[in-house]
Amino acid sequence: MAGNTGNPGATVTARVIAVLAAFDERHRRLGVTDISRRSELPLSTTHRLLGELVAHGALQREGRDYVIGRRLWDVGLLAPVQTDLREAASPFLHDIYAATRATVHLAVRDGNEALYLERLSGRSSVAIVSTVGSTLPLHATGVGKVLLAHAPQDLCREVLSRLSAVTPHTVTSPRTLTAQLERVRSNGYATTEDEMSLGACSVAVPVRRRGDVVAAIGVVVPTLKRDRGRLVAALQVAGRGIGRHL
Amino acid sequence: MAGNTGNPGATVTARVIAVLAAFDERHRRLGVTDISRRSELPLSTTHRLLGELVAHGALQREGRDYVIGRRLWDVGLLAPVQTDLREAASPFLHDIYAATRATVHLAVRDGNEALYLERLSGRSSVAIVSTVGSTLPLHATGVGKVLLAHAPQDLCREVLSRLSAVTPHTVTSPRTLTAQLERVRSNGYATTEDEMSLGACSVAVPVRRRGDVVAAIGVVVPTLKRDRGRLVAALQVAGRGIGRHL
DNA sequence: CTGCATTCTTCCACTGAGTGGAAGCACGGG
DNA sequence: CCCGTGCTTCCACTCAGTGGAAGAATGCAG
Structure with missing residues (x-):
């Protein structure tokens, strides 16, 4: 029975944001396990999301770790924050x-x-x-x-x-x-x-x-x-x- | 038969990025229809994604339109771009x-x-x-x-x-x-x-x-x-x- | 005011994308 | 060599996500 029930009530969007929110001033560079812990998502789910985010330029790999990517940098700059x-x-x-x-x-x-x-x-x-x-x-x-x-x-x-x-x-x-x-x-x-x-x-x-x-x-x-x-x-x-x- | 086949091969992550990518220097403020067209996603899908992104602070509503939110601004600033x-x-x-x-x-x-x-x-x-x-x-x-x-x-x-x-x-x-x-x-x-x-x-x-x-x-x-x-x-x-x- | 065009929002039955436990690797320290 | 830690892959199950369509709201023209 290796099957799975999913996690009722959670949207993928929320998970994506949770992954991004794992990064902050003091954690600009994180490994899969850290991100998984900080975002409170299962390790394998985190792993796949990270792969997808990297594929789309939202994150970048740096050795084994991940950092925020160019794509999010220039999108973020468009925010009308004051x-x-x-x-x-x-x-x-x-x-x-x-x-x-x-x-x-x-x-x-x-x-x-x-x-x-x-x-x-x-x-x-x-x-x-x-x-x-x-x-x-x-x-x-x-x-x-x-x-x-x-x-x-x-x-x-x-x-x-x-x-x-x-x-x-x-x-x-x-x-x-x-x-x-x-x-x-x-x-x-x-x-x-x-x-x-x-x-x-x-x-x-x-x-x-x-x-x-x-x-x-x-x-x-x-x-x-x-x-x-x-x-x-x-x-x-x-x-x-x-x-x-x- | 209102059912639906989904869109094989597309990940939600990719759609989320596509929505964000609809914004650029010349399009800092967009309505649902524009975003749908620019991201080449079905209108109703776009509409739901936008709602989720707003709920998580990635985007903000401005009247009927959407703009990049605070959340993405400060995450983006963490990117190690030069x-x-x-x-x-x-x-x-x-x-x-x-x-x-x-x-x-x-x-x-x-x-x-x-x-x-x-x-x-x-x-x-x-x-x-x-x-x-x-x-x-x-x-x-x-x-x-x-x-x-x-x-x-x-x-x-x-x-x-x-x-x-x-x-x-x-x-x-x-x-x-x-x-x-x-x-x-x-x-x-x-x-x-x-x-x-x-x-x-x-x-x-x-x-x-x-x-x-x-x-x-x-x-x-x-x-x-x-x-x-x-x-x-x-x-x-x-x-x-x-x-x-x- | 009325009608027409456009954009926004809601609904819902179907289904494959997403899920997460577990197993398999890779590395490093003692 | 073994054990701990962290990274990656696998896969059967199922519910989150899907998108066409219908309905509501807005706006513009006559």
Whole structure:
């Protein structure tokens, strides 16, 4: 009786997506067994799907492992993910980079996380953890704090109730963070020091469209000692510029 | 007899990819019927697949139409498409932008086309036709000519045998182009004037790794009259810089 | 408003594409 | 050499997928 009952209720499409979803920032390269485990699909099913996906260019083989293929890269780029915002921001992000030589970020709030839309990599020695397309917690990054400070009350409360520590310096006290967010609103900018990654500080300001905060831009630098004022000024100029082009 | 025989030999995976492949640069937003036609799948099959893909975030509805979804955007970004080259090039592309304020391109040869890997958009009035992730013909763009000038003999011959006119100024004579490519090799840079898009000129230089041309970088400007020398110089500095970091 | 063309959505009986357990390989470490 | 781990192939069973057709919605022209 080697026969089989199939798996009632599951569409092939869902399985295909599950396979693709096995890949993320920390797993760009995976073997059959890993993908099978992460997608919770039977090994042999996974194996066949992978073969088909490779045949159509959605994935590529790299030795025994699999990586996302060219086909998905250029299809993915067609997604209208805040296209207008990214277009409008692009030149201003360059300006910030030119003025600071630091790593520059553009992010929006996606639920209770910060979604990174754009990144210009500086040549500094700071370890950068962000990646375009991935998300980071709202309470531990500069752009995150800006977005959180201007998020709806209840979402803010929800985030404050579960503050995970990323580094020993991450702010995990709701009281402290609430006070910080208040200052973000009154001062017009947010800062972090070693809160997401040791040896990395950040400054961020909001981008507004007709008063509403729709995004945040920020820079990551090794230290804030000297440059805070200069960085804030450069960011605010850019932030207003972007807002004017939305 | 409303029954059905299915379509022997077709996997669901293939259909899913066919649906996704219906989207491209010029068709970012499509209705069911269009997708059905472009993917050559029966209408009702297409309709169901679209529903499933939307349910899993691979596509998104926009009114009646469909667009590529967030899920595919961030998965696509994980693809290792010349990642090292793009990493290495990034700061130098910014330098070029800072020095020229023009639209900057990074491209590699993909078969008989130029594949655009990176683009920094200038604020100039020039109409830019390139898009990251899409391809343009080798004979009508600056980066394309550089890549063609250093392509294998037989590929070059093949391209020369089918020179399509994109604008009235596109070079379609094999003799003329051959001469131009010779000059690209001896001068170390290529130019175009109104050949891809009217009112747009370009300059491009090769990026070499251990002597081999592995990519091309270029700028698009409204006119070459004044700045040719300055542009070539800026590009060549960057080109060598990138090469040193590969 | 009415009629016609086009596109979108739903339905359903049939069946072969997809399934997954198991067996067979291939590699590598002890 | 053996054993653990991961990759690949096999195959009988069956339900997920199929696609023609009918019906609903939209849009345009007269």
